[in-house]
Amino acid sequence: MNRKISHQAKLLKxxxxxxxxxxxxxxxxxxxxxDMRALAEYNQTVCQLxxxxxxxxxxxxxxxxxxxxxxxxPWRWIDEPWPWQIEF
Amino acid sequence: xxxxxxxxxxxxxxxxxxxxLAKIIIEQYGGSDGEAAAANRYxxxxxxxxxxxxxxxLTDIGTEELAHWEIVATLFYKLMKGVSPAQxxxxxxxxxxANHGKDVFLENAAGVPFTAAYFAAKGxxxxxLVEDMAAEQKARATYENLLNLSDDPCVNxxxxxxxxxxxxxxxxxxxxxxxxxxxxxxxxxx
Ligand SMILES: [Fe+2]
Numbered sequence: 650m651n652r653k654i655s656h657q658a659k660l661l662k663x664x665x666x667x668x669x670x671x672x673x674x675x676x677x678x679x680x681x682x683x684d685m686r687a688l689a690e691y692n693q694t695v696c697q698l699x700x701x702x703x704x705x706x707x708x709x710x711x712x713x714x715x716x717x718x719x720x721x722x723p724w725r726w727i728d729e730p731w732p733w734q735i736e737f
Numbered sequence: 738x739x740x741x742x743x744x745x746x747x748x749x750x751x752x753x754x755x756x757x758l759a760k761i762i763i764e765q766y767g768g769s770d771g772e773a774a775a776a777n778r779y780x781x782x783x784x785x786x787x788x789x790x791x792x793x794x795l796t797d798i799g800t801e802e803l804a805h806w807e808i809v810a811t812l813f814y815k816l817m818k819g820v821s822p823a824q825x826x827x828x829x830x831x832x833x834x835a836n837h838g839k840d841v842f843l844e845n846a847a848g849v850p851f852t853a854a855y856f857a858a859k860g861x862x863x864x865x866l867v868e869d870m871a872a873e874q875k876a877r878a879t880y881e882n883l884l885n886l887s888d889d890p891c892v893n894x895x896x897x898x899x900x901x902x903x904x905x906x907x908x909x910x911x912x913x914x915x916x917x918x919x920x921x922x923x924x925x926x927x
Contacts, residue, residue, distance in 0.1 A: 661744055669746060672801060676905065679794045680912035713742050726743075733811040737748035 657730075658737050660705045664712075667698045739800070746804040747898045749811040750891040756828035759816035760846060761886055765899070766809045767843035767851040770875040776802035778856035778872060782865045790916045791862060795869075798906050805899055810841045812892060863921075866914045873907035 654662075674691040681687060702712055710725030711718035720726060765771040779799030786792045817839045825834045832848065843851035857868050880900035887893050 662748060665744060665746065665748065668744075672746070672797075673905065676794065676797055676801075676909050679790060679797060680909055680916070682790075712744060713740050715738075715740055717740050732743055732745045732807070733749070733814050735745075737750050 654737055655735075657705075657709050658735055660701070660708070661735065662737065664698065664701045664705060667694055667701060670694050671698060739803075745808055745811060746801070747808060747895060749808055749815060749895050751812065751815040752889045752891045754818060754820045754824065755816045755889055755892075756820045756825055756830050758887055758889055758892060759813050759820075760828060760830050760833070761883060762809060762812050762816065762846075762892075763841070763844060764846040764883070765876075765879060766806065766813060766841060768845035768879070769855040770872060770879050771845070771851075772802050772806035772809055772876075773843060773851060774855040775799075775872060775876060776806060777853070778858075779869065781856070781858050782869070785860060785862075786865075786917070787862055788916055788920050791866070791913050794909055794913045798909065801902070801906075805902065808895060808899065812895060813841045814839075816892070862917045863914065866910055866917060869910045870907055870914070873903045873910060877903040877907070 671691065671694045674687055674694065677687055678684065678691060702718075706712055706718055710728050711720050714726060767773055776799050779795045779802065783792050783795035783799065786795060820839070822834075825831055833842075836842075845851075856872070857865070859865055859868075877900055880896050880903065884893055884896050884900070887896065
């Protein structure tokens with residue numbers, strides 16, 4: 650099925666894919682703390698994610714609450730869409 | 738503490754309104770082997786674990802289960818969007834709708850409300866981790882049952898992702914069990 654997805658959803662999907670890599674590597678590292686290759690990949694993913702999230706937040710406001718992302722004026726955390734409303 | 742991220746862990750798409758599918762998918766929201774039971778099971782058991790690895794894995798997998806709980810809720814929300822009262826009746830969802838409207842409620846596919854009795858905390862790391870491994874297998878089996886019943890390829894894509902995560906969690910818990918058993922044996926020797 651091919652649907653047109655928004656620019657926002659496109660950027661978000663890219664972030665989701667990097668963050669999923671981070672989640673999976675994090676769990677792997679929890680039980681393989683000495684694995685140097687996984688750790689290097691994890692740290693690289695952290696760098697990529699930081700860049701992608703910064704670019705997204707410039708356009709669509711904070712991705713995280715409680716001091717983890719700055720906001721433009723007016724306070725943009727409450728902007729829609731919320732995650733369950735986004736069409737992928 | 739926990740931080741909320743304004744994103745899902747994995748994209749949720751549905752082909753269209755489908756109250757019959759919503760009715761069974763609620764099993765993984767508030768059922769015995771669903772995501773709420775999983776998150777609470779692990780986040781409850783983590784405190785008294787003996788090793789840093791066990792505490793870390795229970796914290797991280799418990800947190801990921803919360804993200805899965807949100808994915809299941811989003812599936813329900815999207816499958817119920819735009820559904821008419823007539824369609825709700827045809828799908829046999831009127832008892833649910835009479836009480837909850839289109840809210841996502843913590844109950845299983847048969848309408849049984851969620852209970853903490855769905856999970857155990859034994860104060861014994863081996864008993865707890867073996868329960869966690871069984872829970873992951875039961876969650877995997879439930880996702881396979883849902884995949885057998887589902888008629889929406891978009892929903893199936895998300896269900897397959899969730900199924901796959903249960904397999905990975907099972908693997909990680911097995912490694913933690915080894916770690917905890919090694920720790921226990923080392924305590925016996927010295
Ligand atoms: Fe799981």
